[in-house]
Structures are given as structure tokens and as C-alpha cells.
Amino acid sequence: MNTPVLFIIFNRPQYTKQVFEVIRSVKPTKLFVAADGPRTDKEDDVRLCQEARNVINVDWECEVLTLYREKNLGCKQAVGSALTWFFKHIEEGIILEDDCLPNASFFEFTSLMLERYKNDNRVGMITGSNLLESESRDTYYFTQTTYIWGWATWRRAWNKWDVEMKQWPSLKNKGFAKEVFKDKNVAGFFSDYFDMAYDGRANTWDIQWLFASVLHKQLCIVPSKNLVTNIGVYGTHTNIRDFDGVTSYDLDCDKLPNKEKVKIDNDFEQRLLAKIRVSRWSWRRHAIKFLEVTHLKPIVRFLYHRFGVIF
Numbered sequence: 001m002n003t004p005v006l007f008i009i010f011n012r013p014q015y016t017k018q019v020f021e022v023i024r025s026v027k028p029t030k031l032f033v034a035a036d037g038p039r040t041d042k043e044d045d046v047r048l049c050q051e052a053r054n055v056i057n058v059d060w061e062c063e064v065l066t067l068y069r070e071k072n073l074g075c076k077q078a079v080g081s082a083l084t085w086f087f088k089h090i091e092e093g094i095i096l097e098d099d100c101l102p103n104a105s106f107f108e109f110t111s112l113m114l115e116r117y118k119n120d121n122r123v124g125m126i127t128g129s130n131l132l133e134s135e136s137r138d139t140y141y142f143t144q145t146t147y148i149w150g151w152a153t154w155r156r157a158w159n160k161w162d163v164e165m166k167q168w169p170s171l172k173n174k175g176f177a178k179e180v181f182k183d184k185n186v187a188g189f190f191s192d193y194f195d196m197a198y199d200g201r202a203n204t205w206d207i208q209w210l211f212a213s214v215l216h217k218q219l220c221i222v223p224s225k226n227l228v229t230n231i232g233v234y235g236t237h238t239n240i241r242d243f244d245g246v247t248s249y250d251l252d253c254d255k256l257p258n259k260e261k262v263k264i265d266n267d268f269e270q271r272l273l274a275k276i277r278v279s280r281w282s283w284r285r286h287a288i289k290f291l292e293v294t295h296l297k298p299i300v301r302f303l304y305h306r307f308g309v310i311f
Contacts, residue, residue, distance in 0.1 A: 003111040003152075004030035004093040006086040008079055009055075011038065011048035015231055016055045016098045023096070026107045027060045030090065034082035037069035045072075052098070065089065080163050080205035087155040092118060099232025100150040102128055105251040106227040110152035112253055113140070113221050118154060122262045124218025125153040128227035131275050132268075135224040138255040141265040142219040143272060144180070146210045150228035160212045163205065165198045167215065180214050186273055190214075219262060222272075225249040 005028045009016045023031070033056050038045030058064050067085050069078060079097075086093060092114045096102065106128040117123040123142075128150035172194070177187040190210075197207035213220065229248045 001026045001028045001107055001111065003107070003114060004028065004032065004086075004090045006032040006034065006082065006093055006095045007056075007098075008082055008095070009033065009035045009052045009098045010078075011042075011045050011052055012098050012232070013048060013051035013055055015101075016052045018231060019096060019098055019101055020055050022102055022104075024058075024060070026104070028062060028094075030063045030065075030093075031058060032065045032067070032086050032089070032093075034067040034078070034085065035069060036073055036075075036078035037071045039072045074203050076163065076203050076205050080161070080208075083158060083161075083205070087158045090155070092152070092154045094150075094152045095148070096150055097148075099230055100128075101229045101231050101248075102150050103227055103229075103248045103250065105225075105253065106150055106248075108253045109140075109223055109227060109251055109256075110150075112256070114152050114154070116258070117221070117262075120262060121156070122217065122219055123221060124157040124160075124213045124216070125151055126221040127151045128223065129230075130222055130224065130226040132271055134226050134249045137224060138252045139224045139257055140259070141222045141224070141268040142259075142262060143222055143269045144214055144217075144219055144264055145269065145272065146206070146213050146220045147222065148206050148209070149230050157213075157218055160216050160218070161205075161209055162212060163208050165194065165208050165211055168194055168198045168211065171215070219264065222268070223251055225251045227251060 005023060007020070007023060033053075035049065035053055038049045053068060056064075056066075067082055072078075073081070083095065086095070094107065094110050094114075110126050110128060113123075113126040117126075125146060127147040129147045131147070172191065177191040177194070178184065181187040181190055193207055194211055196202040197204065197211070212218075226248050
């Protein structure tokens with residue numbers, strides 16, 4: 001396979017091995033591996049980080065580049081800088097994290113879409129994840145929201161990413177979220193989402209990527225069938241229980257239509273947003289304000305950690 005792959009790993013050798021075996025099966029000619037360093041307050045991290053790195057044993061003809069951090073940078077800086085490093089070397093590529101297990105169709109689909117839309121600035125990324133029920137037909141959709149459980153993009157798109165989201169405060173005051181997302185509940189959801197990234201409450205990089213995508217009107221391509229299983233939902237990612245059990249299916253890329261009209265599929269997007277509970281954000285915001293006034297947040301935290309109940 002000629003499409004370059006960036007494999008982002010950390011301290012989960014058991015997941016790293018599963019995903020690496022799939023990468024090995026398609027034999028990319030260029031493989032980039034990025035790993036954050038161990039955390040100082042986790043005594044097992046040094047061992048686990050090294051075990052994860054030891055999994056990378058390339059036994060096919062391949063150019064391998066590594067970015068192994070000695071110190072822990074955290075999710076936002078480690079992943080964001082890894083992506084910037086990746087796109088300094090190549091024009092387009094596939095990105096996989098250690099808990100995103102793709103099937104064979106994923107690589108064919110993302111490579112095909114990268115080639116088909118490489119010069120179309122209306123398209124900013126391709127995802128392998130479809131969190132809805134997979135369909136029988138082989139096609140794809142355009143959405144303005146981004147999903148990064150196995151994805152691909154181009155340098156031209158990633159260069160628009162700004163980790164600091166410097167334009168957000170002024171755009172927020174101008175009603176940017178409502179202008180983009182139309183529905184007030186959806187706008188409220190994403191406005192709060194952008195606030196979390198801007199003020200540092202969310203130590204992440206992907207909210208900034210979503211912001212860059214909607215700011216520059218770049219759409220995301222989503223396959224009609226899910227091509228990636230997130231094997232990390234059990235354990236570390238306990239806040240995404242809605243999406244456990246989402247299995248992957250084969251996609252016949254020879255049957256994919258060539259969509260000349262690049263526009264948001266509104267029906268698909270509304271169903272997808274409902275899946276991630278955006279429709280309940282309106283009452284959730286009022287509930288959070290009530291909890292802040294009545295000092296009941298500690299009880300809610302207990303319910304979350306014990307039973308997975310979230311707002």
C-alpha cells in the first residue's frame with residue numbers, strides 16, 4: 001500500500017499489537033510511529049510505554065520514521081505535534097491510534113477518497129467510523145462534524161489546525177456556532193465544546209480540529225458501513241459507552257459512487273448528532289447550572305464513576 005500511515009501509540013501494548021498486525025497485513029511503504037513519553041506519576045508507564053514501542057517490528061519493505069518522546073506531553077501536545085510532524089514529511093496520509101482497529105476495507109476506502117478529493121478544498125478529512133447502524137449499500141456521506149477513530153487527511157487541511165483556537169472568542173461573540181449549526185441545541189453543544197478546548201479544560205487536540213474544519217467549511221467523508229472498531233472503549237475511554245459494540249463491516253469500494261456534489265447530507269448528520277446526545281444538551285446545560293448552585297456536583301461525579309451516568 002502506497003498511502004503513508006501514522007500510528008500513534010502510548011502505553012497499551014496489548015492494543016498496539018492488535019492494530020499493528022492489521023497495519024502489517026497491508027504493508028504500507030511508509031510508516032510513521034509516534035509515542036508520548038511515560039507519565040511520572042504512573043509507576044508502570046515506563047515499562048508499558050517501552051513494551052508498546054517494542055511491538056513495532058517492521059518485517060516488510062518499508063520506510064519507517066519514529067517520534068518517540070522521552071517525557072510525557074499529554075494528549076493535546078503529543079498527538080497534535082505528531083500530526084504536524086507527519087504532514088511535514090508527506091502530503092496525505094492515514095492516521096490510526098492504538099485503540100482503533102481497522103478492517104481491510106478501511107485502507108482501500110481512505111486511500112481512494114484521498115486520491116479522489118485531494119484537490120477539492122471542500123473536503124477536509126475521511127473517517128473510517130460510522131457510529132450509526134451500518135447499511136447494506138456501499139456509499140458514503142458528507143458531514144460537517146469530524147470523527148477521528150481511524151481517519152485520513154491532507155497537509156492542506158491539517159495546516160488549518162490551530163491548537164490555541166485564537167479566533168474562537170471573537171467568533172463566539174458573533175454567534176458563530178448558531179450560524180454554522182443552525183439548531184440552537186446543537187449550537188449550544190458545540191459552543192460549550194469549543195469553550196472547553198479554548199480555556200484548557202479539555203486536554204485534547206481533536207476539538208480544535210473540529211473547529212478548524214467548520215471554520216474553513218471543510219466536510220468529513222463518512223462511509224455507509226463502519227470500518228473501524230474502537231477496542232479501547234473498555235477501560236481507558238469510559239466516557240464513550242454509547243459506542244461500545246460498534247462492529248466493523250466490509251465495504252465494496254468498487255461499488256462506491258463518484259459524488260460530484262459535495263454537500264452535507266442533512267438526514268445522516270441529524271441521526272449522527274442524535275446518537276452522540278446533542279439533542280439532550282439543552283436540558284443538560286440547565287441541569288449543570290442547577291448543580292453548580294446547589295453544590296450537588298460531587299454526587300453526580302460519584303454516579304458517573306460508579307454507574308456511567310453522565311450529563
